Amino acid sequence: MSTPAAGAATLTPRRSSRFVAWVRAWRAGLVPFDEVADAVAGHEEHLVADAPGTWTDVPLPQALPTLAKLSPDEIRLVLPAPGDPRGLPGPGSDFAGAALVAGEAVVAGGLGLIPQVRSHTSGSGDTFETVLWRVYPLPADAPAASLTLPGAAEAEAELAAALADTTAALTRLDVAQWRPELAGALEALRRPDGATDLPPGFDPRARRLFARAAVLDRVLALAGHAAPGGAINNYEAQQRDAALRPLTTACRQALVAACNAPLRP
DSSP: OOOHHHHGGGSOSOHHHHHHHHHHHHHTTSSOHHHHHHHHHTTSEEEEESOTTOSSOEEHHHHGGGGTTOOGGGEEEEOOBTTBOTTOSSSSSHHHHHHHHHTOEEEETTEEEEEEEEEEEOTTSOEEEEEEEEEEEOOTTOOOOOSOOOOHHHHHHHHHHHHHHHHHHHHHTTHHHHOTHHHHHHHGGGSOOGGGOOOTTOOHHHHHHHHHHHHHHHHHHHHTSOOGGGOSOHHHHHHHHHHHHHHHHHHHHHHHHHHTSOOOO
């Protein structure tokens, strides 16, 4: 029987990363509108709440025209974390607070969008999820987002260095003893699946960076999950978290750099 932790390595890439990549490609004229919603949602049902001009939750294809006047550079991925709010358009807003809680968000012109995953159980006992994108108006006087985020080349180098350091640290901690699934998850780094593909318009470096970071993001979710049966104590858990922290930061910045990279025809 699979556990939530075991499934972490097979989760799709962050929903905000898919949203930003495909919506930017659409706004650049590189993919047709009819393909965007399906590419973002995959096999999930995606709804949008509080979109301008709507009075109830609407399917994603009905809300996307709200973004039809934006240029690709006005749409970007933000992956904030406590103590690292880089990319958020000013602190103190409802959007900034919700983005920090979610750990991911989309900034699109004067709007912010954050995905919320809702679990449901059918009458037959099957569990399924829907994704609700909540739209926030961004304050008109919000300070501009930080422009010091690394580009794809810098992010790729930082990710490679952090991966080497963290792998050595986790080997010393003998992670495989208490998280044997990690070996199989790491193997996935060598076999990126279709879910880690970017749409047309992204250059080879951005594609390579996204594919690696998207899979690694799922591996980190597995490695950072509490070990089954209390296989490690609190001290060992602290060591694990300290070892993973630099790689987690590098991985977030790699996804941001890849999805926000300049588009080319």
